[in-house]
Amino acid sequence: MDLNYSPEESAFRDEVRAWIRAHLPDEARDKVLNYRELSKDDLLGWHRTLATQGWVAPHWPVEWGGTDWTVVQRYIFEEECGAAGAPPIVPFGVRMCAPVLLRFGTPEQKQRFLPRMYRGDDFWCQGYSEPGAGSDLASLKTRALRQGDHFVVTGQKTWTTLGHYADWIFCLVRSDPGREKRQEGISFLLIDMRSPGITVRPIALMDGGHEVNEVFFDDVQVPLENLVHEEHKGWTVAKFLLGYERMGTGNIAVCKRELARVQALAGPLLDDPRFRDRLTRVEVELMALEITNLRFLDQLRGGRPPGAEVSLLKIKGTEIQQALTELMMQAAGPRALAFRPVDATAAFDRFTASLAPRYCNVRKATIYAGSNEIQRNIIAKATLGL
Amino acid sequence: MDFEYTEEQRLLAETLRRFLATGYTFDARAKIVASAPGYSEDVWAALAEMGVLGVPFAAEHGGFGGTTVDMLVVMEALGEALVVEPYLATVGLGGQFVARGGSAAQQARILPALIQGRAKLAFAQTERDARWDLRHVAVRARAAGDGFRLDGEKCAVLHGGCADLLVVSARTAGADTDARGISLFLVERGAPGVAVTEYRTLDGLRAADVRLSGVAVPRAALLGAEGQGLALAEEVVDYATALVCAEAVGAIKYAHDATLDHLKTRRQFGVPIGSFQALQHRMVDILISYEQARSIACLACVKVDTAEPAERRRVVSAAKLKIADAARHVSQEAVQLHGAMGMTEELKISHTFRRLTLLAQAFGDADHHLARLAACG
Numbered sequence: 197m198d199l200n201y202s203p204e205e206s207a208f209r210d211e212v213r214a215w216i217r218a219h220l221p222d223e224a225r226d227k228v229l230n231y232r233e234l235s236k237d238d239l240l241g242w243h244r245t246l247a248t249q250g251w252v253a254p255h256w257p258v259e260w261g262g263t264d265w266t267v268v269q270r271y272i273f274e275e276e277c278g279a280a281g282a283p284p285i286v287p288f289g290v291r292m293c294a295p296v297l298l299r300f301g302t303p304e305q306k307q308r309f310l311p312r313m314y315r316g317d318d319f320w321c322q323g324y325s326e327p328g329a330g331s332d333l334a335s336l337k338t339r340a341l342r343q344g345d346h347f348v349v350t351g352q353k354t355w356t357t358l359g360h361y362a363d364w365i366f367c368l369v370r371s372d373p374g375r376e377k378r379q380e381g382i383s384f385l386l387i388d389m390r391s392p393g394i395t396v397r398p399i400a401l402m403d404g405g406h407e408v409n410e411v412f413f414d415d416v417q418v419p420l421e422n423l424v425h426e427e428h429k430g431w432t433v434a435k436f437l438l439g440y441e442r443m444g445t446g447n448i449a450v451c452k453r454e455l456a457r458v459q460a461l462a463g464p465l466l467d468d469p470r471f472r473d474r475l476t477r478v479e480v481e482l483m484a485l486e487i488t489n490l491r492f493l494d495q496l497r498g499g500r501p502p503g504a505e506v507s508l509l510k511i512k513g514t515e516i517q518q519a520l521t522e523l524m525m526q527a528a529g530p531r532a533l534a535f536r537p538v539d540a541t542a543a544f545d546r547f548t549a550s551l552a553p554r555y556c557n558v559r560k561a562t563i564y565a566g567s568n569e570i571q572r573n574i575i576a577k578a579t580l581g582l
Numbered sequence: 583m584d585f586e587y588t589e590e591q592r593l594l595a596e597t598l599r600r601f602l603a604t605g606y607t608f609d610a611r612a613k614i615v616a617s618a619p620g621y622s623e624d625v626w627a628a629l630a631e632m633g634v635l636g637v638p639f640a641a642e643h644g645g646f647g648g649t650t651v652d653m654l655v656v657m658e659a660l661g662e663a664l665v666v667e668p669y670l671a672t673v674g675l676g677g678q679f680v681a682r683g684g685s686a687a688q689q690a691r692i693l694p695a696l697i698q699g700r701a702k703l704a705f706a707q708t709e710r711d712a713r714w715d716l717r718h719v720a721v722r723a724r725a726a727g728d729g730f731r732l733d734g735e736k737c738a739v740l741h742g743g744c745a746d747l748l749v750v751s752a753r754t755a756g757a758d759t760d761a762r763g764i765s766l767f768l769v770e771r772g773a774p775g776v777a778v779t780e781y782r783t784l785d786g787l788r789a790a791d792v793r794l795s796g797v798a799v800p801r802a803a804l805l806g807a808e809g810q811g812l813a814l815a816e817e818v819v820d821y822a823t824a825l826v827c828a829e830a831v832g833a834i835k836y837a838h839d840a841t842l843d844h845l846k847t848r849r850q851f852g853v854p855i856g857s858f859q860a861l862q863h864r865m866v867d868i869l870i871s872y873e874q875a876r877s878i879a880c881l882a883c884v885k886v887d888t889a890e891p892a893e894r895r896r897v898v899s900a901a902k903l904k905i906a907d908a909a910r911h912v913s914q915e916a917v918q919l920h921g922a923m924g925m926t927e928e929l930k931i932s933h934t935f936r937r938l939t940l941l942a943q944a945f946g947d948a949d950h951h952l953a954r955l956a957a958c959g
């Protein structure tokens with residue numbers, strides 16, 4: 197066992213670091229580090245910069261633009277992006293829908309969508325959850341009736357992250373309501389967000405931001421060629437995708453950056469043994485998780501789709517993220533109560549005022565991508581056989 | 583020992599709760615929060631009318647002469663309804679400085695007006711990097727003519743923007759963190775040299791940063807003896823801390839009730855989610871936190887009236903520590919068990935989460951009170 201980077205890996209890290217330093221726009225980085233909302237252009241801009249360099253989808257097969265990096269190289273890349281304050285790569289296209297297309301898509305579907313996804317021509321979002329179908333995804337009700345050469349989709353999706361930016365949505369729909377088993381009769385459709393009959397409505401979250409939406413479908417026509425995998429076999433696709441979704445939620449690189457920032461922000465508070473102890477416990481938890489993550493990634497070499505082990509990474513990673521936002525807020529002390537100036541032109545410390553809203557916002561991490569309760573259920577069943 | 587409320591306390595609770603149930607619905611509150619002043623003069627007038635503004639003050643000023651247990655009843659109700667009006671700032675802080683440390687003339691001038699809803703107060707104490715240390719006062723008051731001139735900056739002044747009068751802590755002697763040399767002054771918010779920058783707080787209230795630039799006040803503006811302000815500030819802040827504990831209990835109760843209701847009504851996998859044992863245990867722990875929080879808040883409200891300063895400090899810090907932990911635990915769990923709905927602006931639970939987040943750190947977070955307890959020996 198050797199837990200140090202080899203000379204080649206260190207050289208790779210230096211190369212990545214230098215490249216990011218030269219290419220990451222200051223404005224986007226400042227927004228990330230100050231917890232300000234990223235615009236569609238900020239997100240796509242960075243996506244396209246990486247695409248030009250050939251680094252936007254390292255995990256894809258090489259013939260579609262993937263790198264042939266090792267697990268460790270991929271991790272180094274993520275770590276450097278995180279440390280530098282790069283905007284996140286919006287996962288819905290390259291990290292969620294793409295693995296599905298690569299595994300289940302027809303050659304035409306791959307050809308049609310993957311290059312556009314890679315270049316960032318289309319912005320994707322995820323249409324899984326519905327008002328009545330959260331943890332119990334298989335109870336979804338949005339209907340897709342087959343009529344000639346298309347489906348007619350009617351129903352509602354909700355909590356759709358960045359749906360207001362999206363050009364495309366991948367959706368789970370009920371194509372055969374007659375089946376006895378709820379997991380059967382579901383199909384996986386790709387839907388153009390500009391189709392007539394789609395309405396997007398914002399949902400305001402408690403941090404004051406707009407990131408999720410309701411998406412309504414009213415007799416929306418979807419061509420048959422947008423069906424991925426077999427009709428009524430969408431549940432297989434859904435489950436395959438969830439593993440990839442969860443893999444992206446641990447976010448160790450961002451946690452490492454945020455940990456360093458708590459240390460910087462805390463200043464004299466670091467002399468308070470109580471605060472120091474809290475911070476140190478989180479730091480140690482993260483040290484362990486970093487290695488757990490690499491151990492698990494190592495097991496995924498060879499392309500085996502992720503299994504129950506990602507649930508463990510999701511639970512720990514999101515708990516650490518939340519703990520860090522809490523420490524950050526605590527470091528600001530009484531000044532953390534500030535939220536928004538009454539007179540928008542007045543001088544106002546926006547950074548301090550962003551800490552408590554961020555604490556609120558990151559409560560989502562233990563709810564989405566399969567709540568941490570659901571992850572524990574999965575581990576109990578799949579790993580422990582309980 | 584007697585854990586029952588008196589007949590009068592029950593009546594007070596009932597009157598206030600009845601008013602809040604109709605006059606302070608969640609929708610009405612949202613409108614108030616969005617309004618320009620951020621509080622409602624009508625609600626304030628109604629609180630005056632019901633006598634709620636006068637509960638802790640002596641009858642000679644028009645008050646009710648109530649104990650802190652009477653205030654417990656009030657604060658719990660205000661906490662449950664997430665009331666945003668400047669009650670704590672005016673009645674629990676500013677008014678207490680006047681009632682406990684003010685001269686007869688100051689009391690006669692201010693308290694009747696306060697009780698009738700014509701005067702609001704706030705306490706300008708916190709400074710940048712002072713956290714919750716009451717001794718950390720860098721704002722200076724220098725003798726000038728027959729009065730003083732105040733210079734410096736205060737921040738996070740709860741309801742500082744709507745207050746008519748600010749109680750300002752300022753140093754007349756000593757270094758920035760000395761216990762001695764702190765004086766308390768009554769300063770008109772509109773006085774020349776006072777610049778107030780108001781902002782919304784995370785939980786829909788208002789706070790302000792206050793810059794004092796050569797603010798001239800007469801000697802008669804001094805509250806209590808010159809240089810001896812710390813003891814009074816500690817006494818009032820301990821009192822207000824006990825009130826915050828009671829307010830948090832009200833908000834925790836709402837979070838408990840709403841979450842329990844959600845577990846019974848939200849269905850997934852064909853059953854109410856409350857049928858999952860993993861969630862049942864979580865709900866039980868919420869209940870335990872609530873009961874423990876309620877007990878320690880009662881203890882603090884009883885003792886804050888009667889205990890010697892050393893014992894008062896110990897009990898209040900014990901209470902605030904427990905309340906900070908309970909507020910954090912219950913608010914986080916309530917959102918988690920609500921799922922994504924718990925994150926939305928639309929539901930009262932997310933507002934309760936935000937309120938509890940700030941109540942958990944009001945007058946000191948858990949670590950602050952742990953340290954204070956340790957210092958009590």
Ligand SMILES: Cc1cc2nc3c(=O)[nH]c(=O)nc-3n(C[C@H](O)[C@H](O)[C@H](O)COP(=O)(O)OP(=O)(O)OC[C@H]3O[C@@H](n4cnc5c(N)ncnc54)[C@H](O)[C@@H]3O)c2cc1C
Nearest residue numbers: 322324325330331355356357560564567569918919921922
């Ligand atoms: C900010 C945010 C962004 C999101 N983005 C998207 C998106 O882009 N696309 C999308 O499709 N969805 C998205 N979601 C939705 C997310 O996937 C759901 O919130 C999640 O699946 C939980 O469903 P729910 O909110 O309906 O909670 P519920 O399923 O109602 O759960 C409520 C509570 O019960 C618990 N629970 C439920 N079942 C069990 C059980 N069997 N055992 C133990 N506990 C249980 C849950 O863990 C939770 O604590 C997003 C959510 C959030 C908060």
